[in-house]
Amino acid sequence: MIAVYKALFGRHAITVCLIAAAGWAAWFCAGGLAESVIARKLNNVYADLRAAQVEPNAQIDKVLEALGDLDRSGQECSVEQYSQLADLVKDLRFVDQAAIQLPNGKICSSYGQELPSILAGNEKRKFSVGKRTYWVDSGHAVSADTDFIIVSEQSIYVWANKKILLDNLKFPEDLQLDLIGPGGAVPIASTGLKPLQMLKPFHLEELVTAADKALIAFAGNRNELISVISLPSSYLTALKFKLFIGLVCVFAALLLLARCIQRHYTSTAVRLRKALKANTLGVHYQPIVNLTTGYLVGAESLSHWSDNGTPVPADVFIAQAEKSDLICKLTRSVIRQVAEDYSTYLWACKDFYITVNLSAQDIQDPDFPDYVASVLATYNMPVSAMAFEITERTMLDQKPAAMQLRRLRACGHRIAVDDFGIGYSNLSLLDSVPFDILKIDRSFIAGDKIAAEDALWRHIAQLARSLRLKVVAEGVETAEQLPHLVSEGVLLAQGWLFSKALPAQALARRYFQCPANNPPCDPKISINDFY
Known part of the structure; x- marks a missing residue:
């Protein structure tokens, strides 16, 4: 029996080697195609994300610019200042509150009252990029009532509701978005239940595969925030297997087609036709x-x-x-x-x-x-x-x-x-x-x-x-x-x-x-x- 198997293998050794080589090539190509498909998908999502960020960024920039023009020389918050602050944010969807700080440290809010402090009793992390400083919650839970991102320039402040910002992005459910500060040091917000843990800085705009994630990190307009779009690595593996099966079917179809063409051109009828033509x-x-x-x-x-x-x-x-x-x-x-x-x-x-x-x-x-x-x-x-x-x-x-x-x-x-x-x-x-x-x-x-x-x-x-x-x-x-x-x-x-x-x-x-x-x-x- 062993001799029979050896004889069969020897007879079909080339076929077996070709099938193995075709399988390896299909698996290699499936991996490349899967990564290309995932990268294209994440890039398209980021393009939609950039478009969705235009209006929130424009509103924050507009308020910060207007706050910089307000008079802050007084010692007390005036009714006129409260009115001006309220007018700035009343028609804005993404700006929840605006405030200015007077030279003596008092903070005048668009809510028509004086704030005891910027943090208002909530612990937040702070990082600076250029002239701007960002204040974010140290936790990652997104709450429409308490979760805000504070953007400040010198003595002016703008509160943006994190929940509203994320909802506006209309992010796909099968993907996860993580907003991270420069260098990946400060997590800001996440659409997932488990925020992404960046143990090392990633190359921007390149697909990275980790143990449980496949992701691409994108820099913001001013390189202030990093947007990391990710999906489970199981999605990539499943897609790779699907493409592998598809490529195997394609290879099999091409092999069958080649075999049919070979049989056609080596068939008795075709050879006879050529022989009759050549006499x-x-x-x-x-x-x-x-x-x-x-x-x-x-x-x-x-x-x-x-x-x-x-x-x-x-x-x-x-x-x-x-x-x-x-x-x-x-x-x-x-x-x-x-x-x-x-x-x-x-x-x-x-x-x-x-x-x-x-x-x-x-x-x-x-x-x-x-x-x-x-x-x-x-x-x-x-x-x-x-x-x-x-x-x-x-x-x-x-x-x-x-x-x-x-x-x-x-x-x-x-x-x-x-x-x-x-x-x-x-x-x-x-x-x-x-x-x-x-x-x-x-x-x-x-x-x-x-x-x-x-x-x-x-x-x-x-x-x-x-x-x-x-x-x-x-x-x-x-x-x-x-x-x-x-x-x-x-x-x-x-x-x-x-x-x-x-x-x-x-x-x-x-x-x-x-x-x-x-x-x-x-x-x-x-x-x-x-x-």
Whole structure:
């Protein structure tokens, strides 16, 4: 069993390695794509965040600028100051309160009262950026009532409600926003239940993957605040797996497509089409022997194809030709090659004929007789030297087929019916089409059937003799078959007993050789005695 597994692995080692390499490449690409998708998503969210921050920042800037222009030279908060402060913030959504501090330390608020202190009893953290100072709660809970960010410049102050600011951002629920002071030292606000803990400064605008987060940190307009947008690392992992599965499917589809393309361009039909176009197909000939003399009287043409030195079985490429549109081209190629071989090697063979097998498509082609006549005229081949074989399977529509065969016969061609006795309507064929030659299928004379007194082939031979048809026995392989055939008047035969299929030049030599290996069964018997 181990040896079997080793043999299988050795045979498919390259395939396994390719699959492993493709899997690794898919996983690597999935990771890169997942990070790219996450980074694009976070950048788009930050772009929306920047747009949502425009109005709050504008309101805070407007109030701070207006507070800087107020008179703060007095010793007490005046009604006029309270009124001016209230007017500044009454129509502003994001500014909750504004205040100015007088030289003596008193703080005048837009609420119309004096504040005891800026912090008002709440502990806050403070950090400064440029001229501005920010005061934020040390805790992270967001409360609409008590959570404020205080922005100050010298002796002027603005309170912004943290809850309202975050709600205005309309932040996606699957993401988390953390506002952090410069350098990541001071957490300001978070939309998550657990604020982000920045243990080290991050590179801005670059995707960072931590143990439980994937995040990008963005600097504010004045580099005052850092906006960190994050999501759980499980989201990145899940996306990576989805992309991996998708890429595997894509790779598999591409591999299947490549395989289909390869199969298409290496398929028998495509290679046959190229061979027909390049005129690289040949024809071999199965000799037909006169059993009374041992000499050749004809041959059956068989299309021969050697693809890059490798012979392709005829039953394979002919079946493919019949399934495609190539069978008519193949038949015409055979006819042209037969005529060329006849004019080159077989022209001196007296009373010698060559049969060509026809398909149903050939019989249905109205231009076929004209093509045959043109080729034979070109190569100066006698019409009587070319006969055509048909089978019951080619007679799909008997009436037009019979008309086509009559046209060929009227031109001087003989018509042979092949594989007689296998189908169900052969007698009707004999009645509808005037045949000249009847070929008995090899299956009727194989083995013990040849000697049986009531064998079907004997009845076929008797029927043919009554119709004055010449009979050819196919597939003759043993000398023991010959006396039985001759006894029933079957005096023409073909098969490996006499010769395998030969090229045209070898067929011509075989014709003029003395039939030492095939002596006549009875010199007193002549073929003319039966017809």
